[in-house]
Amino acid sequence: MRTQKASVEQSERGESEEHATEDEVEDDEEEEDDDDDSDDDEDESDESTDDEPEVKISNPCKDIKTGLAAALKTKSSSTNQGTFALSKTYQDAPVPGLRVVGLGRVVLPLDKKNAQKLIGVCKLAPFGKGERTIVDKNVRDTWELAPEKVSFDNRHWDSWLKTTVIPYVNRQLGVSAIARCELYKLLVYEKGSHFLPHQDTEKAKGMFGTVIIVLPSAFEGGQLHMSHSGQTKIFDIAEDSEFCTSVMAWYSDVRHEVKPITSGYRLALSYNLITPTGSPRPGLSDHSQIVAEVRHVLMSWRQNFAQSTPDKLAYILDHKYSSFGIGSGVLKGADAQKVEILRSLAKECRFKIYLASAELHVSGGADGYDSEEGCAGGMAYVNEKDLTIENVVDLDGEDAEFADEDLVLQNPDDFIPHALDAGEPDNEENEGYTGNEGGGIEYWYNQTVILIWPRNRQDAVFGADWLAGATRRLMYSNSISATPAEQKLVERVLVRIESGTMSDETCRELFKTAIGWQDLKLWLRIARIAKIESRTSVLTCKDLTGAAVTFGFDKVQSLLTNILFLSPSNAYRLNLVAAINESKLSKQADVAAWCEAQRKLIIESLKIATQDDVPALVAVAKSKGISFIQSSIIPQLLSLSCKRSFWFTFLEELQAQRDAIGPSAQKVADVIKATLTSLLKKIDPLTVRPQVPRAYSYDTTPEYDPQPTIQLLKICLKLDCPDLCATVLGKLMKKNSEGDERTRQRRTSQVYQPVMTALTSYTKPPFSINLENPPFAEFMKMVVGDVVDISLGGWNIDWG
Template sequence: MKKELFSILETITGNGSFETSGVLSFVPPGLSIKGVGEVAFPLTTTQAKAIVAKARQAPFGKGSQTITDTSVRKVWEIDPAMVTIQNPAWTNVVLSILQMLREGLGLGDVEISASLYKLLLYEKGGFFLSHQDSEKEKGMFGTLVIGLPSVHEGGQLLVSFGGREKAIDFSSAKSFEIPFAAFFADCEHEIQPVTSGYRLCLTYNLLQKTKKSPIGVSDFSEQTKRLATFFKTNMAKIEEEWPKIILLDHQYTPANFSQASLKLHDRPRAAALLEAAEAAGMFAKLGLLTHYQSGELEIEYDSRRSRGRRWRGYDDDYDNEDLENGSMGEVYDEYSTLEHWAEDGIPGLGELSFELEDHIWSKTELGAGEPIEKAAEGFTGNAGMSMEYWYHYGAVVIWPQAAHFDILSEATGQVILDWLAYYTRNIKNTSIRPKKSIEQLLTQLSETINAGHKIKAADFSPFAHALVLLKDPTHLETAQALLVHGFSKIDVTAWLALARHFSPKALTGVFEEVGKAGKVKKMMQALKVLSAFEAEKKADFDKFVQQELAKLPERLQHIPLSKIEEDRYSLFEERKENILSIVSSLLHFGAYGKLEKSWTKDVLGLLIEPMPRKYANDILASALLKRDYTESELSKQLREICMADLEKRTAEKPMPPADFTRIIPQNADNSKNWTEILVPFLSSPTQSDYHYVANESLRKDMESTIKYSGADLRTETIAKGRPFTLRIIKTQASFERLLAEWIEDTGLLGKLKMR
């Protein structure tokens, strides 16, 4: 079956090649280099030497590292920030080249641009060993090289892909011509040594402007029909091991992967596969298969001078250069995963792992050739040197509708919700049985929650919208636990849709459980939903709001509003914003007018007990100053309490310490650092610093003691003599902190008085 499939695919070819090149008539670029001036063409030796004086040796990428190694790459580079193209006509030159390479590379109508990357100068002996370009910026799919008139010999550009190689020689261009070459980023290429003169060129990153341009298949309708027949005839025979992953020719980085970024034959072949699968009643999705290998690091010494000489020993007779030039020896571990999916089309299947022979269909061996990512590591403890390879293959993933729910049974909650959203959007597409599919997915999600498992997902709104589409109160009842679980991640519009369709009263049980949960995020969302319900101005909505607001004082007892401190700053900021939202909502409902007078008293008590400074300032005062509520008895009393608190805190302005006596922190213990040195030093009214002469371990221990004590002390090391001296200096940190707080409190008090 594989052979038949690929025989059909091989008849589908793109219009272009893996590379393209050409020559244009010379147009002066008006090239000016900072520190050199305007460059005349053809390039003179004098100006070439001036460029070298301002340039640097070009590095190259090795895994996550950037390395400068003239045994791998020997060329001078100038950053684009130092380069100015003064002739406006040069823009038209680049546009003309882009038009030609769009056809040469088979890009169709995809909108592309060129971003200047470097000015490169190869002098005699300059070269660059075979390599692949990394994708240096978002949307990059290839490289464009434009040669500038410069007399030289050698320096051929060799570009290869899939066993084919093309040689491009800029040295043959005349002095009144501009040669250019372009190729895809995953092509192997090298610059052979320049034997005389200078080779000057501009390199550009080729960028794809739009990611969602469609792939056209109009020229391959016959092959698409054959593929659809193939799927209908053969795929029904396969009972297990779904989905099937059909690999394309090229590799892609996850950041720049989309339908529109597909190269050469991959574009029409992927399009034909996707269309044929749909015609055969199957699901198909473009994805990126990652094949990982780890194994022995095989070192090749000086790859230019000693080709083929390799070493696999386990002593330390190697250096960083050898390590970075290494390759994969014996493979110890390898596996394939699929977790990156194109944004276009149907949802993906989440992260999948595969045994090679079970699911992946490829016409070439996985892991052959150069990977798109690799990383080497030297000796670590008793472990030998290792190499890791990552291959990222474009692929079309295909599976029948009959196997769809078996596959999704292992999927994450987010994937299930994505598919719920898909079926909801396509509710009228009877070929995918949307209603039955929604019911199955709802059941799967509900069973997961009822079994005590959590579902991690960014947005539960598709679940709510699916319930509305089914129009069945039974589903709403069985889904209550899931609605509670995902309450804060269901947007307000989805809650409104549920209430409008089933009535607000139908959500009473959900709100009851949310209230008991005592979770800040859920309470914040509940108040937002109640605000939206209030805005409906309908009797049943109004009754529900009144009922839920009456229960708020009791439910808020489970939420410590004044506790906004968290160990991690990100959590602190998130919790602070959520509690601020709750307080703002309470101020809004303070003017509701249909609540008992005791409600204001009860809510006020919960808001102000306790009332630490940060909570009072960052939450209560901030909410009062937002001005997005109608004045009420609650807001008036809360403002008076906050102002009284601020007046008390600002009654006396902090004063600097009168002498050098400093407070001994509460965490001071009976250790030698405290009893013999720090306590006497802090208690001294005249001593401003202390010189602690001790060995390094004792100095570090003292620094750690001071750092975590909170005392008004800082340290500095005096690197003179042996041992060094740790100078301990008294500060006014406590006073400065109190003064800053007083200034802030005074300003806040003024704002509240104006309000």
């Protein structure tokens, strides 16, 4: 006995519902269909479908864990919790001994000769349209035979229906009362036979569903498409139809369509499912809103590769099941409903879904003796936690294609709607207590979970770095045009990057690939996804110039212009223009003019400078002269929030290159001194360290860092401007009287004393300053007394 698997197809759902409305078909007759939930996991290749282009979901869910937990939060109730349609194929079903009036015994499997004889005693099946019952082969093309003309010679046939088929159907449809079935019609399908989308009408009192039994008969095609509340299933039983018997069943209000038979003949028995007298008529709950919410979260998940997005999740079910219970698919109440919803969406949303047992073992130390309970208390601290995932099966109870131990989950990160150990433990072992101290204690938490992850996370779920592997494959490719496999690989990589998994190395390999294939469209698409207009770390100026040479300057000019406008790096902007101007592209008059215009624009619109910009700015100084730097560059930079590290490096490099910068080294020195003077006027020489909270301490006295102060003095000396030390020292002396005694003591110990030590060291080469001359003498005279007092213990100082 083999269970067929249900699959979901979004496009079929939309077509089926629209077509049904257009034709206004109501089934006066029964429609059967083939079953076989063809497993999407079997049919769908990870390589070809996981990351293929798909419509981006609007207003995506950002918090996947919370969103999925909320979407699946359904409560058990008196409404139906079963599936809306089912299919199962039996290899060991009894031969019915089918007998037809006027024909005699029908031999199975049905062959062409006997099929034609059987059709000869049948009539075309009608269907309901409004209040009429009509025959129209464009809508329904099927042969039928009334039940009174059909009988079964094998007494085991009815027994098999009552003991095997009906109990299984009741259980899967979630019917509480034991329903019975009565034969409605014998149906024969030939090549071209079909039935457009429709719903069944009530053909007998108490009827709530239909059972179709397809007897052994070889055919192809004839898939049955089922839809209800936003969920869709496709049953395809043709593969095993010649020697097996298939059973399909569904509720009457389920829309379904029989696709055309493409070859052979299909022989089926249609039964009405009838509820016992006095029992309420079973019906389906409308889960369309739940399905829509779950679909939205799942699609948001598979399209989001941000670092905070989980690769996998384990949803804890309401009930706990033994490994046998999981394997045989016996789920209760809302658990069955959740699994059914996820099953119906698995193929459409491209997800892997399994059931498993999760056990968390927690060991630690117990609390002391509990006088009220007369025993050791609970767990005082945790020593170790061990999480085990086992009995992993797919939704049909078949073993997963991976070993249980290959899947690693973390508690509570990977579990929803709560952690595994959120409640009371299922089992507990306590070593007891000794005196007032507890011994060891162990807890076990056991849950049945739904394991779920997007198919495009399969590699990440099992620890494989897919993106790194894909990058290596691109790196070693030497093709001059894209093969189909390489096209798919590039597409998958682009989807990953666009969805949040940004990698500069991968982007660079993609660009090289596009250059190698001379594919401008791909190159521009990569540029957009990699956001190279503002991310200068991806491509070098040489790379961009090479692309302009390969594809033509006019093809990438707009992008290059945007890069120059948006890039935060002055050096990158200037170097890019220089690289293009030095390439063979500059032989084109329009390119040379563009370079000149862009260089002028960059210099007039500098960004906040960093140390990386220094070589490019010094190059401008060599080209334009120091007067240009003084009039055009330095005023801009002074108006921006450039860090001291930039200024010190920039001024030092100007000094080092002063002989190469016009008009003279002395002019360069004058500009350096003027610039440093402007900087020092804006800088506070005292640097307060960030306050670090301390337990039981309410001290708000500032802590100082002397190094920035010492660096200011040192840069003045390095730039041959010792007299500018007066600005720094003058500000320090003005600060001397500020604050309470504790603040002044700390300032002396943490700033003045280190500065005095540094100045003393500068009396030696290369600076060789004289501390008896201004501006150092006045400062030393002011601080030396206080520093000596500290050294001799004159002040009772809290050193922090």
